[in-house]
Amino acid sequence: MAGPRSRSQSRSRSRLRPGQAADETPLWRRLLWMVGIWGLSVAALGVVAWLLRLWIAP
Template identity: 55%
Template sequence: MAGKDYLHDVQECEKKPLWQRIGWLLVIWTASVASLGVFAWLIRLFMTAAGMKTH
């Protein structure tokens, strides 16, 4: 049964310390914000190279 395996996985995750779970959350959030920043920088770089400037 898939439901039993899922419940077991959830219980295993809950055994980890809170600081470790929050740490993973912060790592994933930081990585997503950084990747979004790089993507926005690349778009701006390409737009500037194409002659689109804000001033």
């Protein structure tokens, strides 16, 4: 059925592709996100290790 497009359909075609927005983001901002996520993962692993040490140690 070839009827007129709804507003949501015409808007969805004009949106950026998922990978396109990252290409326009500055490198320093992408690196900052990467370092931040890495730092939080290291901190989370440290907390888990500390809790295991408290649980196992007498």
